[in-house]
Amino acid sequence: MSSDEERPGGGPADPDGGAPGTGTETATAPAKRSGPRAAVPGDAKRTRTGIVIDALTTANTFTVTVLAIVLALAVGAVVIALSDQAVLDSMKYFFARPGDTFAAAGHAIGTAYAALFTGSIVDPETLNEAWWGMTSWSSVLSPISETLTYAAPLIGTGLAVALAFRAGMFNIGAQGQAMMGAIGAGLVGFMVPWPPVIGVIAALLGGLVGGGLWGLLAGWLKAKFGAHEVITTIMLNYIAAPSFVTWLVTQHGVQQPGRNDPISKAVEPNAQLPHLFGSGLRANLAIILVVGAALVVSWLLRRSTLGFEFRAVGSNPNAARTAGISLNRTYLLVMLFAGVLAGLGGASIVLGNTPNAITPSVVGSIGFDGITVALLGRGRPVGTVLAGLLFGALQAGAGQMQVTSQVPIEVSTIIQSLIVIFVAAPALVRAIFRLRAQRVGALGQNLAKGWNG
Amino acid sequence: MEPGEIHALLGENGAGKSTLMNVLYGLLTPDEGEILVDDVPQRFGSPRDAIGAGIGMVHQHFMLVPVFTVAENVMLGAEHTTGIGWLNRRKARRDVAEVSERYGLRVDPDALVEDLPVGIQQRVEIIKALVREVDLLILDEPTAVLTPQEIDDLLDVMRSLKDAGKSIVFITHKLKEVKAIADRITVIRRGQVVGAAQPDASEDELAALMVGRSVKLTVDKLPASPGDPVLDVAGLAVVDDRGQRVVDDIDLEVRHGEILGVAGVEGNGQTELIEAIMGLRPAIGGTVRLNGRAIHDTLGHQYGTTSDILARGVGYVPADRGHDGLVADFSVAENLVLDTYRRPPYGKGLSLRPTAIRESARERIDEFDVRTSSYTTAVGTLSGGNQQKVVVAREMSRPLELLIAAQPTRGVDVGSTEFIHGRIVAERDRGTGVLLVSSELDEILALADRIAVMYRGKVLAVVGPDTPRERIGLLMAGVTGESAAEETDE
Incomplete structure (x- = not known):
């Protein structure tokens, strides 16, 4: 999986460099060279542009992913049109004046997707006003800030799922791990009157430990008793939330004074994540932290001995074991790291977003969304970051969409799900866009093993 | 037709x-x-x-x-x-x-x-x-x-x-x-x-x-000059996954500089025997010693993990390369360091050394004539014979005390078989003890200096390399004559 770089066809550069005296080398060296090269005739003639065009018209990972997004937006457009009152009204006289229906649909889709864009990336109107000094530049950054705020926890849990995927494990437990991360960070954050800087670090560590231990528990159950991680992590999700967290935040000393609902005290200001673009915008250090985490995971998988073990176990546990790799140690470490990453995602919410307190629903559904993000990112750290940003943008834009064009937030959820479905069925995308076939594996095929895995 | x-x-x-x-x-x-x-x-x-x-x-x-x-x-x-x-x-x-x-x-x-x-x-x-x-x-x-x-x-x-x-x-x-x-x-x-x-x-x-060229179907080799024992198996008993006692009180000795061939139809306990030696499977009785130091002792304790045993100079070519020997998605280069990635020069501390891994892959591909378009090619796309060469190249390119080769030429063509056999003999001549397990009698007869015949978890006899083929065939089928019993003590 890591063979990203391709050497052009042909054998090793020095075919005569082998051990002398065996006779085999010299006798077969010419054949060795011509063999693979003959398989790709005319390879050398291809121009750079030709290669680019080729790549764009073949069903490779990139084109399939982009086109899956386009398809999902197209289906989403139909849903938007059908949920618009003006469209439905005009459909009553569709056969008399079909143009009305199409105009209304066009308007509904146009305003909805425009809002999706202005809510997540940039609003041209605000940009214009800022240019003429009518509003502050920081309001131009507001949509991006929202996108980053939504994306950061998703990337954290996405990495937690992706890392486990690469080691052949299906971590459904990012939800519970994120919850425990949020709890750890929250408890550390409000228990002690922290000085600046140290407070943030301590609270973050609390989050990483909370998530890590919860992941490690699933890893230990697998290593020690052979319990399948899919089952244990689902159950651990239930235990973390709502059960444990609801009990915890209603305890004296944890619950916010003067409140009857399950909410903890707020995290000390010194333990909160600093904002990136000033206090007016929500974007905070979390996005930097998760991107950093993605780089660490990337290094771990590609360049470290541990990552080599993880990938070997994920791909062929028998061969890994035969080569002296300890499966149990790998299960423990992978689930520990996955829990830490999900914990980072959970902690970033409690430490970064108001009300900066633990509640049973504080992490939303980032653990489950993380599975989606990891699938779309194909189990790779960089892909997971990109997928997390996309989903963050869709979630940030969905709010704006609802405000300006009354399109329900759920449409955004539908689009997110459709993207993943289309990516999971590359043959469908290929057929619709008539792409030339290439060996592109369906999503999830290599990633998650089944119950026998 | x-x-x-x-x-x-x-x-x-x-x-x-x-x-x-x-x-x-x-x-x-x-x-x-x-x-x-x-x-x-x-x-x-x-x-x-x-x-x-x-x-x-x-x-x-x-x-x-x-x-x-x-x-x-x-x-x-x-x-x-x-x-x-x-x-x-x-x-x-x-x-x-x-x-x-x-x-x-x-x-x-x-x-x-x-x-x-x-x-x-x-x-x-x-x-x-x-x-x-x-x-x-x-x-x-x-x-x-x-x-x-x-x-x-x-x-x-x-x-x-x-x-x-x-x-x-x-x-x-x-x-x-x-x-x-x-x-x-x-x-x-x-x-x-x-x-x-x-x-x-x-x-x-x-x-x-x-x-496409003339090949030698027989292996040229000088008589062995065996040294001290490298592997000593005494009274070993092992159970398989279903709890059956498939290795039953086996005694074996492999000396430096000799090839001990284990003949037998597959499924007579050879796999479990090797897995026990490699620390991949617990022993329920008996001892295994490598260069005099215990791997399994009489108390049923295992010393060291598979990784430690490999590090003590054991090379292991498993019988089923697709199942146990190779990670199909990994590149040729990665597979060539599958059990040495932790050690210098391939790994240092926590990080891998890609340059060293690449360099060594190039050398191995040349030396063992692995036909692949590049060292980055996924090993699963190579033909069976070339996959086997990758396994052999990995296990036989570090200093060894003991080489365990199970079915080393299964599914491998004539040309590659000749090459792999030559390497095994060369390894022996370097002083390595070789435990060769094969269900191909021809392979055993061509390579082994002594032949142990396994049947239903027991070694029926250990015979010399000049034993008639028919007699070994009978032993493989579990038939022991009077003459076979006499030579067991050899």
Whole structure:
């Protein structure tokens, strides 16, 4: 999986460099060279542009992913049109004046997707006003800030799922791990009157430990008793939330004074994540932290001995074991790291977003969304970051969409799900866009093993 | 092809034999050229078309449903139903009984396939084709998975099919079988027919045609000069995954500078024996010592993990490379360091050294003549023989005390076999002790300095390399004569 770089066809550069005296080398060296090269005739003639065009018209990972997004937006457009009152009204006289229906649909889709864009990336109107000094530049950054705020926890849990995927494990437990991360960070954050800087670090560590231990528990159950991680992590999700967290935040000393609902005290200001673009915008250090985490995971998988073990176990546990790799140690470490990453995602919410307190629903559904993000990112750290940003943008834009064009937030959820479905069925995308076939594996095929895995 | 003829298709691994036959069977479509059946050009879009034209195929890897009975497997894909849509099991059973009667293919129609030995499963595959009334039967490497006795049985079946007027294409790279059964031989190399031969051609001639140069079928080696024991197994007992005692009180000794061959039909405890030595499986009794230091002691304690045992200078070529030896998704370079990635120069602390891994991969690919377009190629895309060379290259390119080679040339063509055998002997001459486990008697006889014959978890005898082939064959079948017992103490 890591063979990203391709050497052009042909054998090793020095075919005569082998051990002398065996006779085999010299006798077969010419054949060795011509063999693979003959398989790709005319390879050398291809121009750079030709290669680019080729790549764009073949069903490779990139084109399939982009086109899956386009398809999902197209289906989403139909849903938007059908949920618009003006469209439905005009459909009553569709056969008399079909143009009305199409105009209304066009308007509904146009305003909805425009809002999706202005809510997540940039609003041209605000940009214009800022240019003429009518509003502050920081309001131009507001949509991006929202996108980053939504994306950061998703990337954290996405990495937690992706890392486990690469080691052949299906971590459904990012939800519970994120919850425990949020709890750890929250408890550390409000228990002690922290000085600046140290407070943030301590609270973050609390989050990483909370998530890590919860992941490690699933890893230990697998290593020690052979319990399948899919089952244990689902159950651990239930235990973390709502059960444990609801009990915890209603305890004296944890619950916010003067409140009857399950909410903890707020995290000390010194333990909160600093904002990136000033206090007016929500974007905070979390996005930097998760991107950093993605780089660490990337290094771990590609360049470290541990990552080599993880990938070997994920791909062929028998061969890994035969080569002296300890499966149990790998299960423990992978689930520990996955829990830490999900914990980072959970902690970033409690430490970064108001009300900066633990509640049973504080992490939303980032653990489950993380599975989606990891699938779309194909189990790779960089892909997971990109997928997390996309989903963050869709979630940030969905709010704006609802405000300006009354399109329900759920449409955004539908689009997110459709993207993943289309990516999971590359043959469908290929057929619709008539792409030339290439060996592109369906999503999830290599990633998650089944119950026998 | 003539009716009633056995036509052997001979070629190295990756020569294109299987591809050609998959085209014939409709699994692949030809880019150009045509297939004539009874002088009529045919174009097969699927196996169904091929079966319709009277062509059946038995694959190297069986296509049977393990939890179905023989009769159910035979009717699969051509189910007969009674008037109201019930499956007509009785007719299927009758078909099986009738075909097995006619061609002497004894098999119980009601047995579950998963309970049958491999040889009988293969029979079911053949019956499957015959029930569909094919005239031409393609057998793709049918003997690769069989014991010597089963091979003899299969050859008998092939003769009786031939007498009944069926034609057979027999794909193989084993020269002895070809000579024993074929009426005509076609040799394929690199996708082209390079020659035809009569069955009376010598094995050397056939091998030369196959490989494209002359090959030595025997291994040149000097007499061994054994030193101190490197591996000492005493009273070892091991259970398999189902709790059966499959290694039962085994004593073995491998000395520096000698090759101890373990002969035996597969499944007689060889795998479990090796896994215990490698620390992959616990011992329930007995001791294993490497250079005098214990791996398993009498108290059932294991010293060190598999990784430690490898680090103590053991090289291990597992019997099933796809299952235990290679990570198919990994590149050739990564597979070449699969058990050394932690040690310098490939790993330093937590990080891998990609440059060192690349450099070493280039050298290994050259030295062991691994045919791959690049060291970044995924190992799973290489042919079986080249995959095996990757495993051998990995295990034999560091200083070793003990080399454990299980089926080191399984599925490997003549040219590569010659090369791997040469390397094993060279390793011995360097002073390494070699434990060679093989179910191919030829391989044992060619390489071993002493031969231990395993049967049902026990070593029946340890004999010298000049022991007649027939006697070892009998021992492999569990027959011990008086003379065999005498030599056990040797």
